[in-house]
Amino acid sequence: MTEPILSIRDLTKTFGGVHAVDGVSLDVQPQETVALIGPNGAGKTTFYNMISGRMTPTSGSIHFEGDEITGLPPHRISRLGISRSFQITNIFQELSVRQNVEVALTAFHGKALSMLRLASRDREIIDEAYSLLERLGLEALAEQRAGVLSYGDKRLLEIAIVLATRPHLVLLDEPTAGMTPEETRHVTHLIRKLADSGDYTFLVTEHDMSVVFGLADRILVMHRGQRLAEGTPEEIRNDPEVKRAYLGEEEEEAAS
Numbered sequence: 049m050t051e052p053i054l055s056i057r058d059l060t061k062t063f064g065g066v067h068a069v070d071g072v073s074l075d076v077q078p079q080e081t082v083a084l085i086g087p088n089g090a091g092k093t094t095f096y097n098m099i100s101g102r103m104t105p106t107s108g109s110i111h112f113e114g115d116e117i118t119g120l121p122p123h124r125i126s127r128l129g130i131s132r133s134f135q136i137t138n139i140f141q142e143l144s145v146r147q148n149v150e151v152a153l154t155a156f157h158g159k160a161l162s163m164l165r166l167a168s169r170d171r172e173i174i175d176e177a178y179s180l181l182e183r184l185g186l187e188a189l190a191e192q193r194a195g196v197l198s199y200g201d202k203r204l205l206e207i208a209i210v211l212a213t214r215p216h217l218v219l220l221d222e223p224t225a226g227m228t229p230e231e232t233r234h235v236t237h238l239i240r241k242l243a244d245s246g247d248y249t250f251l252v253t254e255h256d257m258s259v260v261f262g263l264a265d266r267i268l269v270m271h272r273g274q275r276l277a278e279g280t281p282e283e284i285r286n287d288p289e290v291k292r293a294y295l296g297e298e299e300e301e302a303a304s
């Protein structure tokens with residue numbers, strides 16, 4: 049068996065008396081797509097924030113590619129190869145779709161981030177930008193101003209920008225949140241293709257179960273900060289405890 053790319057042991061975060069994440073362990077193998085799911089307040093965001101360095105764990109450890117990264121600041125973690133896609137916060141609205149990816153690639157390749165550099169039209173960067181846009185199905189929109197893209201296409205551009213930094217592990221935060229059903233299907237299909245290419249390892253949080261079951265090789269279910277279950281989509285779909293946790297949530301909502 050290969051070494052996990054990400055290895056998390058007994059990760060815990062408490063806020064006062066609240067155990068937001070309570071002793072959760074997880075291994076992610078290279079090229080795997082793992083989904084992290086759970087009802088509202090399960091601790092998913094806190095778990096993610098600890099991996100990306102936005103929050104320091106109360107206890108437990110996180111190893112990435114064999115090195116301990118527990119408690120490192122976000123910029124160090126990102127430099128080591130973990131990238132997190134936020135909801136369209138990295139996009140330069142006034143630049144074209146292509147230029148947005150070129151800026152990310154230029155920064156990644158350590159070249160001077162000037163418009164002059166962009167204007168010089170470095171062949172390597174142009175080719176790589178087009179290849180990324182093609183992988184995200186955005187090549188026809190390459191010359192559009194990013195600000196006029198649909199919400200779904202902006203989220204795809206955000207993923208292209210994240211991939212431009214050649215991350216070894218990509219954290220996708222609800223990649224289809226706020227999308228129409230058609231956009232959701234399209235984005236799920238594209239991420240599945242990226243995952244199937246074997247070039248990426250994904251850790252995904254998502255509320256939409258059709259997306260989770262369409263994407264994940266393995267699913268970790270959290271509930272009230274703890275690990276409730278872990279398994280293949282099939283195992284999770286049929287797990288009575290998982291059903292109960294989600295049904296319980298619906299019953300609570302119905303009663304309130």
Ligand SMILES: Nc1ncnc2c1ncn2[C@@H]1O[C@H](COP(=O)(O)OP(=O)(O)OP(=O)(O)O)[C@@H](O)[C@H]1O
Binds near residue numbers: 086088095
């Ligand atoms: N900064 C904080 N201070 C205090 N409590 C917090 C803080 N962040 C999260 N919590 C609590 O920790 C628990 C887990 O929250 P978290 O946001 O991680 O859950 P989640 O699974 O991401 O939920 P959702 O699906 O609703 O986004 C909740 O009870 C929440 O109120």
